[in-house]
Amino acid sequence: MSSLTITVNGVEVRGNSHEPLLDQLERIGLRPEYQCRSGLCGACRCKLTTGAVSQADSMAFIAPNEILTCCSTPKSDVVIDFDYELLQDVKSPEQDHSGNDEKTA
Numbered sequence: 001m002s003s004l005t006i007t008v009n010g011v012e013v014r015g016n017s018h019e020p021l022l023d024q025l026e027r028i029g030l031r032p033e034y035q036c037r038s039g040l041c042g043a044c045r046c047k048l049t050t051g052a053v054s055q056a057d058s059m060a061f062i063a064p065n066e067i068l069t070c071c072s073t074p075k076s077d078v079v080i081d082f083d084y085e086l087l088q089d090v091k092s093p094e095q096d097h098s099g100n101d102e103k104t105a
């Protein structure tokens with residue numbers, strides 16, 4: 001596994017060279033749009049500004065400077081941009097149903 005940097009909408013995050021970008025972005029709590037997760041719909045597309053990816057065969061229409069994050073794995077540090085603001089998962093205190101109110105320093 002090789003570690004690399006993914007800059008997504010101007011924010012740098014750590015990534016790797018063995019998983020599709022969509023999976024990596026979701027694991028850090030970002031929520032890019034997607035539907036099929038198999039290169040058919042094009043919902044997950046974004047612009048690849050810098051770097052290179054290995055992209056599996058796909059049927060979706062994309063522009064020459066675009067990639068499909070569901071089937072593209074970074075081969076180097078990459079800079080990608082979605083044309084919308086990515087939602088991010090934020091765990092609120094109401095979501096913690098453990099019943100444990102203890103806090104530690």
Ligand code: FES
Pocket residue numbers: 033034035036037038039040041042043044045060068069070071
């Ligand atoms: S989610 Fe459909 S092409 Fe990526």
